[in-house]
Amino acid sequence: MEPARETPLVADVEVGVVGGGTAGVMAALGAARAGARVAVLERLGNLGGMLSSGLMGHFGNRFRDQRGRDIVAGAPRELLGRIIAAGATPFATLDDALNADDMLFYRHEHAGNECLRMLDEAGVGLWLHACFAGAAPAPDGGYDLVFESKGGRLAIRARQVVDATGEADVARRLGAPIREDLRRRYSWGLLFEMGLVDLERYGAFLATCKPECPEWTPWLAATLGLSEAALAQDTYWGEWLDRRPRAWPFRRQIMRAVDDGALDLVRTLPEGGSVRYGWDGFWPEPWHGKDVVHANVCMVTGLDPSSGRHVSVAEAGARRYAFDFVRFLRAYIPGFERAVVRAMSAQTVPRGGIEIVGEAEAVLHGAGSPAPAICLSGFAAVGLPLGMFVPRGVPDLLVAGRCADHGYAFRPSVSCMAQGFSCGVIAAMAARRQVTPSRLDPAEWQAALRQHGVLLEPGPESGRGRPPQPRLPGVPSHDPSDGARRARKLS
Numbered sequence: 001m002e003p004a005r006e007t008p009l010v011a012d013v014e015v016g017v018v019g020g021g022t023a024g025v026m027a028a029l030g031a032a033r034a035g036a037r038v039a040v041l042e043r044l045g046n047l048g049g050m051l052s053s054g055l056m057g058h059f060g061n062r063f064r065d066q067r068g069r070d071i072v073a074g075a076p077r078e079l080l081g082r083i084i085a086a087g088a089t090p091f092a093t094l095d096d097a098l099n100a101d102d103m104l105f106y107r108h109e110h111a112g113n114e115c116l117r118m119l120d121e122a123g124v125g126l127w128l129h130a131c132f133a134g135a136a137p138a139p140d141g142g143y144d145l146v147f148e149s150k151g152g153r154l155a156i157r158a159r160q161v162v163d164a165t166g167e168a169d170v171a172r173r174l175g176a177p178i179r180e181d182l183r184r185r186y187s188w189g190l191l192f193e194m195g196l197v198d199l200e201r202y203g204a205f206l207a208t209c210k211p212e213c214p215e216w217t218p219w220l221a222a223t224l225g226l227s228e229a230a231l232a233q234d235t236y237w238g239e240w241l242d243r244r245p246r247a248w249p250f251r252r253q254i255m256r257a258v259d260d261g262a263l264d265l266v267r268t269l270p271e272g273g274s275v276r277y278g279w280d281g282f283w284p285e286p287w288h289g290k291d292v293v294h295a296n297v298c299m300v301t302g303l304d305p306s307s308g309r310h311v312s313v314a315e316a317g318a319r320r321y322a323f324d325f326v327r328f329l330r331a332y333i334p335g336f337e338r339a340v341v342r343a344m345s346a347q348t349v350p351r352g353g354i355e356i357v358g359e360a361e362a363v364l365h366g367a368g369s370p371a372p373a374i375c376l377s378g379f380a381a382v383g384l385p386l387g388m389f390v391p392r393g394v395p396d397l398l399v400a401g402r403c404a405d406h407g408y409a410f411r412p413s414v415s416c417m418a419q420g421f422s423c424g425v426i427a428a429m430a431a432r433r434q435v436t437p438s439r440l441d442p443a444e445w446q447a448a449l450r451q452h453g454v455l456l457e458p459g460p461e462s463g464r465g466r467p468p469q470p471r472l473p474g475v476p477s478h479d480p481s482d483g484a485r486r487a488r489k490l491s
């Protein structure tokens with residue numbers, strides 16, 4: 001299809017990071033701080049991925065585990081500290097933030113800026129609007145990473161590579177096995193922010209909403225064509241039942257809008273996909289502005305993130321649904337009459353990415369893996385082994401973030417940052433020694449990680465900053481009724 005061509009080699013580095021998002025920025029920083037020459041390829045015009053262009057806007061307080069013990073320190077904490085110093089959070093100091101049993105809200109634009117500044121200060125070579133397009137083994141080891149840019153097709157040569165694309169783009173190109181069974185399983189999300197909301201009026205409306213809504217369950221079952229028993233068993237719709245009465249205060253308005261044809265609970269998309277009204281988050285956070293509401297209500301399912309066509313279907317479907325949802329709010333929910341979409345994520349993101357099959361799996365529900373950990377993650381402070389980030393059969397490649405093996409289970413942004421940083425340090429050591437990461441002595445990389453502030457054992461119980469308890473699978477990480485509480489505070 002294409003004529004043969006020469007691809008200019010524009011950089012020769014020890015560590016190449018593909019994807020300058022949550023994990024990738026930290027990987028580049030880790031590698032650079034460990035003394036490597038580093039280059040990052042990022043397809044968007046900004047760094048930070050979900051932290052910035054993805055509009056996350058908060059760190060669930062995952063710097064500590066459920067016992068209030070420190071589990072993530074070092075560079076991820078530094079990034080939070082810099083966002084705080086820029087005045088872009090509600091907190092005066094890093095300690096205030098870490099001790100808050102809260103969501104750690106921040107302005108996503110500032111996260112992107114601080115990522116840029118940190119990589120700049122570390123001397124990382126940056127290629128923005130650089131979409132990774134292919135990889136080939138380099139003559140003396142490592143890989144040539146080909147990318148599309150405004151200047152045409154270019155390449156960088158890297159002895160070690162960290163794939164932080166979220167969809168394992170590099171690993172897949174290099175033939176790494178992926179978890180096929182999971183490709184279509186996880187939902188995709190599109191975050192957006194609304195402005196011009198009258199939060200006082202919304203708060204007054206919420207105060208009139210009764211938590212009980214006995215007609216809800218029969219209505220939902222009839223609307224979805226399910227029996228009530230089947231509905232209760234459904235992992236998605238079951239969440240909507242009256243056992244969580246506070247989660248959606250305006251269920252009566254939802255029923256009316258659906259019956260009026262003004263809101264689809266589920267909308268069919270091409271290629272077997274669907275987009276539906278999600279429960280994952282809807283929170284007015286007055287700190288962001290007295291007329292601002294964040295929404296995480298578009299859930300796309302049934303599509304394959306490795307298909308170019310499906311990615312396009314997901315994007316278009318989620319965006320249309322988001323604007324229709326705002327139209328519903330304007331028409332049915334007091335306070336939203338003038339609401340507009342103020343900002344929207346640059347991309348609809350598959351939460352589970354595409355997971356590689358790694359050399360080792362983390363122990364998900366136990367005390368941790370017996371293998372040496374590269375970082376800690378989650379409410380239970382699980383130690384993540386290096387093998388989770390090493391795709392089977394592909395040397396000189398580490399895969400960090402939501403595309404790591406079991407990436408979905410360890411996807412919170414703070415965890416992705418911690419994974420990325422440690423992978424970067426280890427990639428730099430492997431590049432220097434000219435060996436694959438798995439051949440390094442774990443005692444040596446653990447010592448190096450500690451020097452860079454990585455926690456490999458939880459700190460002492462602090463009794464403060466304890467994050468919310470883990471919930472059942474599929475239950476939102478943040479109860480939207482908390483948003484109602486915030487809105488009421490205003491009125």
Ligand SMILES: Cc1cc2nc3c(=O)[nH]c(=O)nc-3n(C[C@H](O)[C@H](O)[C@H](O)COP(=O)(O)OP(=O)(O)OC[C@H]3O[C@@H](n4cnc5c(N)ncnc54)[C@H](O)[C@@H]3O)c2cc1C
Binds near residue numbers: 049350402403
């Ligand atoms: C809708 C949604 C809500 C979430 N809510 C929460 C929450 O409340 N709390 C929480 O802790 N976590 C949450 N998460 C999870 C968390 O945000 C992500 O798992 C984490 O940020 C992912 O980090 P990452 O580095 O793997 O991916 P990303 O941050 O997405 O970074 C991937 C980067 O790679 C780039 N890229 C991709 N392909 C290429 C390519 N071919 N060439 C060049 N660059 C490329 C992308 O542009 C992006 O910048 C949420 C995720 C989603 C999708």
